[in-house]
Amino acid sequence: MGAGRRLLLSLSPERRRCAAVIGLMAASALGEMAVPYYMGRASDWVAREDELAAILPMVLLGLSSAVTELVCDVTFVGILSRTQSRLQRRVFAAVLRQDIAELRTDGAGDVATRVTRDAEDVREALGEALSLLLWYLARGVCLFATMAWLSPRMALLTALALPLLLALPRAVGHFQQALAPQMQKAQAQASEVAVETFQAMATVRSFANEDGAAAHYRQCLQQSHRLEMKDVALYTVSAWTSGFSALALKVGILYYGGRLVAAGTVSTGDLVTFLLYQMQFTDVVEVLLCYYPTLTKAVGSSEKIFEFLDREPQLTPSGTMAPSELQGHLQLEDVWFSYPGRQEPVLKGVSLELRPGKVLAVLGPPGGGKSTLVALVSRLHQPTAGRLLLDGHPLPTYQHSYLCRQVAVVPQEPLLFARSLHANISYGLGCCSRAQVTAAARQVGAHNFITRLPQGYDTEVGELGGQLSGGQRQAVAIARALLRDPRILILDEHSSALDTECQQQVEQEILAARGSGRAVLMVTGRAALAAQAQWVAVLEGGEVCQQGPPHEVLRPGSHTWHLLQDWGQQGAPGEGDRGSGGEG
Numbered sequence: 263m264g265a266g267r268r269l270l271l272s273l274s275p276e277r278r279r280c281a282a283v284i285g286l287m288a289a290s291a292l293g294e295m296a297v298p299y300y301m302g303r304a305s306d307w308v309a310r311e312d313e314l315a316a317i318l319p320m321v322l323l324g325l326s327s328a329v330t331e332l333v334c335d336v337t338f339v340g341i342l343s344r345t346q347s348r349l350q351r352r353v354f355a356a357v358l359r360q361d362i363a364e365l366r367t368d369g370a371g372d373v374a375t376r377v378t379r380d381a382e383d384v385r386e387a388l389g390e391a392l393s394l395l396l397w398y399l400a401r402g403v404c405l406f407a408t409m410a411w412l413s414p415r416m417a418l419l420t421a422l423a424l425p426l427l428l429a430l431p432r433a434v435g436h437f438q439q440a441l442a443p444q445m446q447k448a449q450a451q452a453s454e455v456a457v458e459t460f461q462a463m464a465t466v467r468s469f470a471n472e473d474g475a476a477a478h479y480r481q482c483l484q485q486s487h488r489l490e491m492k493d494v495a496l497y498t499v500s501a502w503t504s505g506f507s508a509l510a511l512k513v514g515i516l517y518y519g520g521r522l523v524a525a526g527t528v529s530t531g532d533l534v535t536f537l538l539y540q541m542q543f544t545d546v547v548e549v550l551l552c553y554y555p556t557l558t559k560a561v562g563s564s565e566k567i568f569e570f571l572d573r574e575p576q577l578t579p580s581g582t583m584a585p586s587e588l589q590g591h592l593q594l595e596d597v598w599f600s601y602p603g604r605q606e607p608v609l610k611g612v613s614l615e616l617r618p619g620k621v622l623a624v625l626g627p628p629g630g631g632k633s634t635l636v637a638l639v640s641r642l643h644q645p646t647a648g649r650l651l652l653d654g655h656p657l658p659t660y661q662h663s664y665l666c667r668q669v670a671v672v673p674q675e676p677l678l679f680a681r682s683l684h685a686n687i688s689y690g691l692g693c694c695s696r697a698q699v700t701a702a703a704r705q706v707g708a709h710n711f712i713t714r715l716p717q718g719y720d721t722e723v724g725e726l727g728g729q730l731s732g733g734q735r736q737a738v739a740i741a742r743a744l745l746r747d748p749r750i751l752i753l754d755e756h757s758s759a760l761d762t763e764c765q766q767q768v769e770q771e772i773l774a775a776r777g778s779g780r781a782v783l784m785v786t787g788r789a790a791l792a793a794q795a796q797w798v799a800v801l802e803g804g805e806v807c808q809q810g811p812p813h814e815v816l817r818p819g820s821h822t823w824h825l826l827q828d829w830g831q832q833g834a835p836g837e838g839d840r841g842s843g844g845e846g
C-alpha cells in the first residue's frame with residue numbers, strides 16, 4: 263500500500279471529526295460565495311429602503327462564518343495532534359521490538375529522528391497542506407457546481423482541461439516525493455554525528471580532533487544542503503508549470519466562450535459571470551496545485567516511518583512458561599551466531615553447561631566472542647543455529663519478564679539512566695523499599711560511595727550515568743542485578759573497572775553462590791579470576807578450545823597456559839593478573 267493511502271488511513275480513527283471538518287469547510291465556502299450574491303441584492307434592498315432585509319443576511323453570514331471557522335480550526339488541530347502522537351507511540355513501540363544489532367546499525371540518532379522529527383514533519387506538512395487543500399477543495403467543488411449551472415458546456419471544457427493541468431505538476435511532485443526520504447536521511451545523519459560527537463566530547467578533546475569533528479559535521483551538512491537546493495529547484499519548476507497551465511486554461515475558455523457568444527448560444531452577461539467564477543476556480547486549482555508538492559512531501563516523510571513500522575519485529579514471541587521452582591541449569595548446545603550483515607560467524611558451535619550452585623568462568627582474549635555469548639543468553643540476539651536450554655527447556659518457551667527476573671545480566675559496559683541511584687538499582691522492578699536497595703548496594707560494596715554523595719541514594723547520575731566513575735557504574739549495575747535475587751547471574755568483565763573494595767565484595771558474593779544454589783556465569787579476560795571458578799571454558803575465535811576444572815585448564819604447560827602467554831598473562835592463578843585482557 264502506498265504511503266499516501268496509509269497516511270490517510272492513519273487519520274481513520276478521526277474520520278468522524280474529519281467529515282465534520284469537511285462539512286464545516288463546505289458551509290464556510292458556500293457562505294463566502296453567497297456574499298457577492300447578497301451584495302448585489304443589498305443595493306436593491308437599500309434602494310427600496312428595506313435596511314433590515316439588506317443588513318440581516320450579511321450579519322448572519324459574517325457571524326456564522328466566524329463561528330464555523332473557529333470550530334473548524336479547533337477540530338482540525340485536535341485531529342493533527344492526536345494523529346501525530348498516535349504515530350509517535352506506534353514508532354516507539356516498534357523500536358522496542360526491534361533487533362538490538364540492527365538498531366545499532368541504524369544508529370540511535372536515526373531512530374530517534376523517526377520517533378520525533380519525522381512524525382513532526384508529517385504533522386506540519388499535513389497541517390499546512392491538508393487544511394488548505396480541504397478548504398480549497400470545498401471551494402472548488404462549490405464554484406464548479408455554480409459554473410456548471412451557468413454554462414454546462416464551458417464547465418465541461420474546464421473539466422476536460424483539468425487532468426492536463428494536474429498531470430504536469432504531478433510529475434514534478436513525484437520527484438519531490440522521492441527526494442524527501444533522502445533529505446531526511448541526510449538530516450538524521452548530521453544530527454547523529456552531532457549527538458555522537460557531544461557524547462564523546464572527552465575523546466574528541468583528548469585526541470585534539472575538534473577540527474576533524476567539525477569537518478565531519480560540515481560534510482554531512484553539505485550533503486543535506488545539496489539536497490535542499492535540489493528540492494527548491496523542483497519546487498520552483500512545479501510552481502511555474504502549474505501557473506503556466508492555469509493561464510493556458512483561462513485563455514482557452516475566453517476563446518471558446520467568445521465563439522459561443524458569436525454563435526448566440528450564450529449571452530454576453532452569462533459569459534462574464536462564468537468567467538468571473540472560472541477565474542476564482544482556476545485560482546483555487548492553482549493553490550491546490552501549489553500545495554500538492556507539500557502534501558507529497560508529507561507522504562515522502564511518512565514513507566520512512568511506515569517502512570520502520572513494517573519491519574518485522576525481531577523479538578521472538580515470548581513464551582508462557584514461568585515455573586515457581588527454577589533450578590538454574592543452563593545449557594548451550596552447538597550455538598552458532600553471526601551479526602547481521604557479517605558473514606564470518608562470531609560463535610562457531612559453542613557448547614557449554616552451567617550447573618546450579620556453580621561458577622563457570624568463560625575465559626578468552628578480546629574479540630573472542632564472550633560478550634556475544636552473553637548477549638545470546640540475555641536473548642538480545644537469536645542464535646543462527648543451535649539451542650539454549652534452561653532446565654531442559656528452550657529459552658524462548660519462558661515468559662520474557664520471568665526470564666529477566668531469573669537471569670540477571672551485568673553487561674560489559676553497563677548503561678545507567680539519567681535518574682536517581684535508587685531508581686537505577688531498582689530499575690524494572692517497580693517499587694522497591696530503600697532497605698532492599700541498600701542491601702543490594704552493600705552486597706557489592708557500593709553503599710559507602712553512595713552515602714558519600716550529596717543526596718545519597720537520591721543523587722541523579724546524569725545522562726547515561728556519566729556523573730559516576732566507570733567502576734561506580736559497574737558496581738551499581740551489579741547491585742541492580744543482585745536485587746532481583748536471580749537464579750542465574752551473568753557478569754561480563756565485571757571487575758575491569760571496579761575498585762579493590764567493590765571487587766572483594768563482589769567476589770565474595772559470587773563465591774557465596776554455591777551456598778544459595780545460584781549459578782554464576784563469569785566472563786573474564788583474567789586468568790586469576792577464572793581460577794576461582796569451578797569450571798573454566800576457554801573461548802577463542804568463537805570456539806571453546808578447552809574446558810575443565812581450573813587447575814587443569816590453567817596448569818602450566820596446558821594449551822590455555824600457552825595461549826595466556828600469548829595474550830600477555832601467566833596461567834598461574836594469583837600471579838600475572840595484570841588485567842591486560844580486562845578490556846576485551
Ligand SMILES: Nc1ncnc2c1ncn2[C@@H]1O[C@H](COP(=O)(O)OP(=O)(O)O)[C@@H](O)[C@H]1O
Nearest residue numbers: 363601608627628629630631632633634635846
Ligand atoms: N554489534 C556488532 N556487530 C558486528 N560485529 C560485532 C558486534 N559486536 C561484536 N562484533 C564482533 O564480534 C566479535 C566478538 O566480539 P565480542 O563478543 O564483543 O568479543 P569479546 O567480548 O570476547 O571481546 C568481534 O570480532 C567483534 O568485532
Ligand SMILES: [Mg+2]
Nearest residue numbers: 632633674846
Ligand atoms: Mg566483551
